[in-house]
Amino acid sequence: MSGRVPAVCTRGPSRFSISGESLIGSSRRGPPYPAVSFARVPLDISDLPTRHNYLLALPQSRFEEILADWVAELEVPIQRGREVVGMRQDHTGVDVEASDGRALRAQYLVGCDGGRSVIRKAAGIDFPGWEPTISSVIAEVALRDEPELGIRHDRNGTQAIGRLEAGGRFGIVVSEPYSPHSGEPTVRELSRAMVAVWGTDYGAHGPTWISRFTDMTRQAASYRKGRVLLAGDAAHVHYPVGGQGLNVGVQDAMNLGWKLAEVLHGRSLDSLLDTYDAERHPVGARVLQNTMAQNALTRSEPRIDALRETMRELLSIDESRKRIASMICGLDIHYDLGEGHPLLGRRMPDLDLVTADGPLRVFSLLRDARPILLDLAMGQRLRPHAVGRSGSAGRGDVERPVGASGARSCRSACSCARPARWARRVDGRRRRPRARRRTLDLIRKPVSVGLVASWRR
Numbered sequence: 001m002s003g004r005v006p007a008v009c010t011r012g013p014s015r016f017s018i019s020g021e022s023l024i025g026s027s028r029r030g031p032p033y034p035a036v037s038f039a040r041v042p043l044d045i046s047d048l049p050t051r052h053n054y055l056l057a058l059p060q061s062r063f064e065e066i067l068a069d070w071v072a073e074l075e076v077p078i079q080r081g082r083e084v085v086g087m088r089q090d091h092t093g094v095d096v097e098a099s100d101g102r103a104l105r106a107q108y109l110v111g112c113d114g115g116r117s118v119i120r121k122a123a124g125i126d127f128p129g130w131e132p133t134i135s136s137v138i139a140e141v142a143l144r145d146e147p148e149l150g151i152r153h154d155r156n157g158t159q160a161i162g163r164l165e166a167g168g169r170f171g172i173v174v175s176e177p178y179s180p181h182s183g184e185p186t187v188r189e190l191s192r193a194m195v196a197v198w199g200t201d202y203g204a205h206g207p208t209w210i211s212r213f214t215d216m217t218r219q220a221a222s223y224r225k226g227r228v229l230l231a232g233d234a235a236h237v238h239y240p241v242g243g244q245g246l247n248v249g250v251q252d253a254m255n256l257g258w259k260l261a262e263v264l265h266g267r268s269l270d271s272l273l274d275t276y277d278a279e280r281h282p283v284g285a286r287v288l289q290n291t292m293a294q295n296a297l298t299r300s301e302p303r304i305d306a307l308r309e310t311m312r313e314l315l316s317i318d319e320s321r322k323r324i325a326s327m328i329c330g331l332d333i334h335y336d337l338g339e340g341h342p343l344l345g346r347r348m349p350d351l352d353l354v355t356a357d358g359p360l361r362v363f364s365l366l367r368d369a370r371p372i373l374l375d376l377a378m379g380q381r382l383r384p385h386a387v388g389r390s391g392s393a394g395r396g397d398v399e400r401p402v403g404a405s406g407a408r409s410c411r412s413a414c415s416c417a418r419p420a421r422w423a424r425r426v427d428g429r430r431r432r433p434r435a436r437r438r439t440l441d442l443i444r445k446p447v448s449v450g451l452v453a454s455w456r457r
């Protein structure tokens with residue numbers, strides 16, 4: 001496959017929370033909420049170093065539409081309704097077998113096919129972790145009787161009934177005894193679980209969607225085996241607490257996407273793909289750890305309640321709150337790219353820029369999913385700046401060089417890193433001019449996971 005990588009996909013709605021940071025600005029739809037939660041302890045995020053310091057609640061179906069629209073804009077071909085049933089790799093590529101009998105050959109294959117990933121299994125990648133301890137049914141149904149709305153926590157987990165916007169229907173999450181043999185849940189099983197919690201099923205009927213999830217926690221032993229790579233739930237599954245699953249999966253895809261493009265275009269060595277596992281596996285492991293901790297702390301019984309109250313106290317300390325909130329939002333991610341500027345290996349902030357073409361925001365430059373080079377060394381004397389091929393493995397072509405200066409100080413935007421040095425660099429005022437030395441910032445990854453890399457020339 002070159003350039004455009006076709007995606008094969010086949011699948012349901014649920015309410016999604018996602019940090020605003022993860023959404024492309026113009027896609028804002030739900031009401032913003034200025035906090036995330038860690039094990040039921042709300043953490044204010046209004047002072048985190050991002051423009052999008054809020055949480056949005058969107059139905060998953062809407063979220064998928066937003067992403068699908070963007071993918072369509074980028075003209076990525078998607079073949080729907082074709083299931084991958086097997087694959088085999090050799091030294092030069094991967095053969096993919098589809099349910100309609102047709103085959104596809106690719107240089108690389110990325111398994112983004114969810115927790116039960118056929119591709120992960122066919123590649124023989126281990127998926128070690130922990131078996132479920134709890135199970136929940138999640139459904140959208142009609143109720144004959146007026147229910148008790150709201151969230152309830154008990155020793156089995158979280159129980160909730162909420163009114164949906166459309167058609168007088170209700171969203172329900174209810175825990176049930178875990179059974180390793182359960183398949184797709186039935187309305188009868190939903191009713192049984194509801195009666196156990198609320199003493200009634202409120203006359204639940206007519207589900208438009210019903211599913212089941214557990215706290216199974218697993219991570220692929222490696223995100224790469226030869227020419228097969230894994231991203232999203234195919235690489236890691238965990239209890240859906242804190243709204244992190246989709247974020248971390250999208251970040252995986254962003255991290256991998258540009259690297260694959262580099263390798264496919266022959267601009268980088270295949271070994272660049274090894275950095276995907278090196279950078280993303282630790283991020284996934286950290287999400288698994290925090291969701292396991294939250295899962296334990298979310299349940300309600302006197303000893304756990306006492307522990308959670310202790311956590312609440314600790315999290316009321318500003319430093320602790322910011323650290324944990326940044327982790328939940330993915331703002332604390334820092335890839336080890338060696339010594340350098342404090343922002344090296346961190347997310348690129350959505351700065352206001354002043355360019356020869358007028359004011360711009362960094363994220364608006366990333367919408368077409370191409371690498372961007374920002375030359376912030378121009379100070380007040382801006383001019384469009386043309387940069388040729390770097391030619392070095394790992395850097396790649398700069399498809400859209402932009403000469404710019406930061407129109408606002410990065411001080412607030414970058415407080416995860418040391419702001420003073422960054423502010424100096426963007427403003428370009430206090431740096432001593434030096435012949436033949438210019439600092440360039442290459443945003444290696446687009447959108448929320450834009451990454452700062454720099455080199456000198």
Ligand SMILES: Cc1cc2nc3c(=O)[nH]c(=O)nc-3n(C[C@H](O)[C@H](O)[C@H](O)COP(=O)(O)OP(=O)(O)OC[C@H]3O[C@@H](n4cnc5c(N)ncnc54)[C@H](O)[C@@H]3O)c2cc1C
Pocket residue numbers: 008009010011014015016017018082083084085112113114115117118138213231232233234240242243244245246247248249
């Ligand atoms: C109840 C619940 C609530 C959640 N809430 C949140 C939340 O608030 N915020 C958040 O960020 N995350 C949340 N998550 C997690 C989130 O849903 C997942 O992390 C995310 O959907 C993973 O995306 P994915 O694309 O990796 O996998 P999936 O969403 O599982 O998508 C995999 C895709 O691959 C397709 N596929 C599978 N097998 C094949 C095959 N053989 N051939 C072709 N196609 C195939 C499937 O049809 C599907 O389209 C929640 C999860 C659950 C269960």
